[in-house]
Every structure is written in structure tokens, then in C-alpha cells.
Amino acid sequence: MPTTSLGWGLLGAGGIAGAFARDLIPRGHRVVAVGSRDADRASAFADRHGIPHAHHGYQALVNDPDVDVIYVATPHSHHLEHALLAIEAGKHLLVEKAFTITGDEAQTLADAARARGVFVMEAMWSRFLPTMVAVRERIAAGDLGELLSVTADHSQVLDLSPGSRMIEPSLGGGALLDLGVYCVSLAHDLLGPVTRIQASGVVDDAGVDHRGAAILDHEGGGISTVTFSMEALGANSATVVGTAGVIELQPSFYEWVRYSRRSSGDRSALVESYEPERDGRGMQFQAAEVERCIASGRLESELMPLDESVAIMRVMDEIRRQLRG
Numbered sequence: 001m002p003t004t005s006l007g008w009g010l011l012g013a014g015g016i017a018g019a020f021a022r023d024l025i026p027r028g029h030r031v032v033a034v035g036s037r038d039a040d041r042a043s044a045f046a047d048r049h050g051i052p053h054a055h056h057g058y059q060a061l062v063n064d065p066d067v068d069v070i071y072v073a074t075p076h077s078h079h080l081e082h083a084l085l086a087i088e089a090g091k092h093l094l095v096e097k098a099f100t101i102t103g104d105e106a107q108t109l110a111d112a113a114r115a116r117g118v119f120v121m122e123a124m125w126s127r128f129l130p131t132m133v134a135v136r137e138r139i140a141a142g143d144l145g146e147l148l149s150v151t152a153d154h155s156q157v158l159d160l161s162p163g164s165r166m167i168e169p170s171l172g173g174g175a176l177l178d179l180g181v182y183c184v185s186l187a188h189d190l191l192g193p194v195t196r197i198q199a200s201g202v203v204d205d206a207g208v209d210h211r212g213a214a215i216l217d218h219e220g221g222g223i224s225t226v227t228f229s230m231e232a233l234g235a236n237s238a239t240v241v242g243t244a245g246v247i248e249l250q251p252s253f254y255e256w257v258r259y260s261r262r263s264s265g266d267r268s269a270l271v272e273s274y275e276p277e278r279d280g281r282g283m284q285f286q287a288a289e290v291e292r293c294i295a296s297g298r299l300e301s302e303l304m305p306l307d308e309s310v311a312i313m314r315v316m317d318e319i320r321r322q323l324r325g
């Protein structure tokens with residue numbers, strides 16, 4: 001349920017903006033405006049979702065006095081530019097994953113938000129889903145003991161036809177930014193900062209990565225392995241291993257997902273089976289976090305802080321550098 005009467009403005013009228021509107025509006029969040037580069041697309045999107053204001057252009061959207069918080073739903077290549085537009089207008093922000101293209105861009109965004117005193121969070125929506133909340137509670141309660149490793153795969157068949165943003169370098173195409181980011185973010189969330197990276201993968205002639213894998217060493221001794229592909233369906237599961245227990249997140253770990261928890265000593269003994277109660281696609285939980293933070297005067301989320309988004313982007317920089325050889 002919404003925690004404030006904040007007005008949301010959607011920047012870009014593409015695929016994920018539609019999914020966000022479908023999750024938020026029926027659950028009582030106030031989506032008051034959409035902005036598109038194309039006036040007809042903005043109007044059609046607004047009509048489809050019952051959104052009161054349709055703006056031609058993003059500047060008009062960020063200038064709308066009814067808009068308090070902007071959701072940036074454009075390709076990765078444009079997140080920084082569009083976020084800065086909203087920050088200059090003094091709007092709070094939720095920015096789609098991957099946060100930016102590079103760690104340096106992420107730092108620029110974080111610095112600009114802090115200088116202007118507006119709230120900004122990366123839309124890593126999986127962190128806010130009930131399953132991940134339950135996993136973090138189990139870990140905090142010590143049920144897994146000391147965490148040793150995380151494995152995560154995000155592999156899907158995406159649109160690789162000519163013109164698709166997935167294979168377009170100028171739009172930040174590639175499996176790492178779109179899919180691998182979920183795995184890196186999960187590992188970073190549970191095991192902490194990364195100290196060493198070994199990566200390998202397949203990159204096309206334009207420098208766009210199609211699939212890859214990385215082994216990450218984390219501060220404190222944890223190790224994670226992440227795999228990602230936009231060419232084929234993979235396991236899409238994740239496993240969190242501790243000295244006292246293991247949690248297996250069944251496909252797909254980044255969305256509505258069940259988990260099984262077993263004790264370390266006896267694989268056949270199921271200690272807990274968790275099944276979330278589904279409610280839409282699940283993007284409303286991150287929106288609720290944004291609203292909670294802004295309502296309480298916070299400019300960052302403790303669950304997805306800016307410095308962590310910057311750190312994750314720097315890990316991705318190094319993975320991409322190694323993939324490209």
C-alpha cells in the first residue's frame with residue numbers, strides 16, 4: 001500500500017514503464033504523468049493507464065508541478081542524462097537498473113543528487129520483493145551461519161534482431177547490464193564489497209556481450225559465481241550457502257520466487273519452504289520503499305544505497321573490461 005500521496009511521473013513510455021504503471025496504479029499509488037519523446041505515444045500511454053497528464057518531451061514532464069518523483073525508464077545509455085534533467089528540476093528519482101553505463105556515471109549521478117538534496121534510488125526491484133526480505137531475515141537471524149558463497153544465473157532469450165536495444169552499443173546493449181546486474185547485485189547485497197574479479201564471456205564485433213560468467217571474491221571471504229546470457233534460457237536460480245544452512249531460490253530468483261532452506265549437515269532435511277503470496281509483477285514494493293524514505297525525509301534507501309549502486313557499477317565495469325579481453 002502507498003505510504004504517501006506522492007505524485008509519480010514516468011519518464012519514457014516503453015515496456016517497463018507500462019509494467020510499472022500496471023503494478024502501481026491498481027494498488028493506489030498516484031501515477032500523475034507520463035513523458036515521451038513522441039506526443040501521440042505519451043497520450044496513448046496515458047489513456048491506456050488512466051494517467052491524467054501526458055507530456056511531449058521529458059523536460060515538460062520534469063517541469064510538471066504535480067510530479068514529485070520521476071521513474072526513469074529509458075535505455076541504460078540515457079539514465080544519467082535523464083536523471084540529471086529530473087535532479088535539476090528538483091525531483092526525487094527512481095532510476096531503472098542498471099543504474100548507469102559505468103561506475104563513473106553512477107558517481108556523477110550520486111554526487112548530483114546529493115548536491116541538489118533529492119532522493120535517488122536504483123530500481124533493483126528484486127531486493128524489495130517479499131522473498132528477498134525473508135532471505136535477509138533468515139541471514140540476520142543467523143540461520144545460515146557464516147555466509148560462504150552465492151551462485152546466481154540470469155539467462156533469458158532476448159530480442160537480438162537488428163534494431164533491438166539489446167545489441168545496440170549506443171543504447172547500452174548487452175547481457176551484463178540488462179541481466180547480469182541482478183546476479184552481481186544479489187552477491188553484493190549478501191556478501192558485501194567485491195575485492196577480486198575473474199570474468200570471461202562472448203562479445204560480438206560491436207563490443208556487446210552476449211553471455212558471460214564471473215567469479216567474485218568479497219570482503220570477509222565470501223565467493224560468488226554469476227552467469228548471464230541473452231541467447232538462451234538458463235537455470236535462473238540462486239543459491240546462498242552458509243556454514244549452518246543453504247537457501248535455494250528456485251527460478252526465477254530475481255522475481256516472485258519460492259525458496260527451500262536446508263541445514264548444512266543433511267541435504268535431505270528440509271528446514272523451511274517459503275512460498276510468497278503473489279501480487280502483480282511486484283514492482284510496487286520498490287515504489288513503496290521510495291515513498292517511505294521520502295516521507296521520512298531520507299535521501300537514500302538503506303536497502304539500496306547510492307554508494308552500493310556505484311560500487312556495483314564499478315564491478316560491472318571490470319567484468320565488461322575482462323569480457324572484452
Ligand SMILES: NC(=O)c1ccc[n+]([C@@H]2O[C@H](COP(=O)([O-])OP(=O)(O)OC[C@H]3O[C@@H](n4cnc5c(N)ncnc54)[C@H](OP(=O)(O)O)[C@@H]3O)[C@@H](O)[C@H]2O)c1
Nearest residue numbers: 012013014015016017036037073074075076096097098178
Ligand atoms: N525491472 C525490470 O524488470 C526491467 C525489465 C525490463 C527492462 N528494465 C530496464 O528498463 C529500462 C528500459 O527498458 P525497456 O525494456 O522498457 O526498454 P524499451 O521498451 O525500449 O523502452 C525504453 C523507452 O525509453 C525511451 N527512450 C528515450 N531515449 C531513447 C532512445 N535513444 N532509444 C530508445 N528509447 C529511448 C523510449 O520512450 P519514449 O519514446 O516514449 O520517450 C522507449 O520506449 C532499461 O534500463 C532496462 O534494463 C527493467
